[in-house]
Amino acid sequence: MTTTIRSNPGFLRRSLFGEPGSARWRYRKSPLGLLAAGVIALFSLGALLAPWLTPYADQGRGTPDLPSRLQGPSTSHWLGTDDLGRDVLARLLFGARTALIVAIGVVVIAVVVGVLVGAIAGYFGRWVDEVLMRITDTFLAFPPLLLAVIVAAALGANLRNTIIAIAVSWWPWYARQVRSQVLSLRERPFVQAVQAIGVPDHQIIVRHVIPNAMAPVWVQATADLGAAVLTAAGLSFVGLGPRPPTADWGVMIADGRQLVLSGQWWVAGFAGIAITLTALAFNLMGDVIRDVTDPKANGRA
DSSP: OHHHHHHOTHHHHHHHHOSTTSHHHHHHTOHHHHHHHHHHHHHHHHHHTHHHHOTTHHHHTTOOOGGGTTOOSOSSSTTOBOTTSOBHHHHHHHHHHHHHHHHHHHHHHHHHHHHHHHHHHHHHOHHHHHHHHHHHHHHHTSOHHHHHHHHHHHHOSSHHHHHHHHHHHHHHHHHHHHHHHHHHHTTSHHHHHHHHTTOOHHHHIIIIIHHHHOHHHHHHHHHHHHHHHHHHHHHHHTTOSSOTTSOOHHHHHHHHHHHHHTTOOHHHHHHHHHHHHHHHHHHHHHHHHHHHHOTTTTTOO
16 A cells, blocks of 8 residues: 555645545535535534533533523623523533434434435335335425424424434435335346356345435535534424423523523524534535536536
């Protein structure tokens, strides 16, 4: 490995940033893509390093400090304090952990379930496709947010149930997306070739069909991370998210909405800004990924 890098100085750079003309290389050339990635990296680092980035880590975890309640932004509390005297910046950093855990958990579950259901339905067709798609249609008959509220209310308000509630309402979209891809892929010569030599169906689905059907899924999943942050904040706002004292951006907005009228805008205001920036960054990243991986958009069709 050392010899390869020394004899080819561009090897490491190409490994990190991609070959010229590749999707990774084109993404790096997009200012919006880099901005979105930077915002997401900033929030991710803030979530990861939250206990070390603020002297009020205990308050970030929920410990109140009543003598300091409702102080405006200052040198001691850069973003002010909430109605329990907790540092708003600390709550935002710890809330970023909650938001990212929910977003990643929701998308992972929805993608895994949706991809498996869509791949099986599209590959086998006939009655298998009919049964699985009718189940999918049943879930799609409910507005996603309404279904998430119903499931969260039935399961109870906590972090795990928030993830499950949102994932239950989202997997059908991935199932539909993958099924349409697999219906085309199963007729391709490379799939028919492995069928002809007797490769078991489950191996064909896992090794050959699903990997070739995933390109649009990655784009959708990236954008859905932002939508998951918004949906989770909405559930928390109505009391169906993580329970106090867990730091959560939606709970911060719910607790601070009445304070806005009396001039203490910073509790809800900064939480709203954090939600907006995170969701916007994920949406922008999804749009850029779609553009750089689309053959027609890049003249490769």
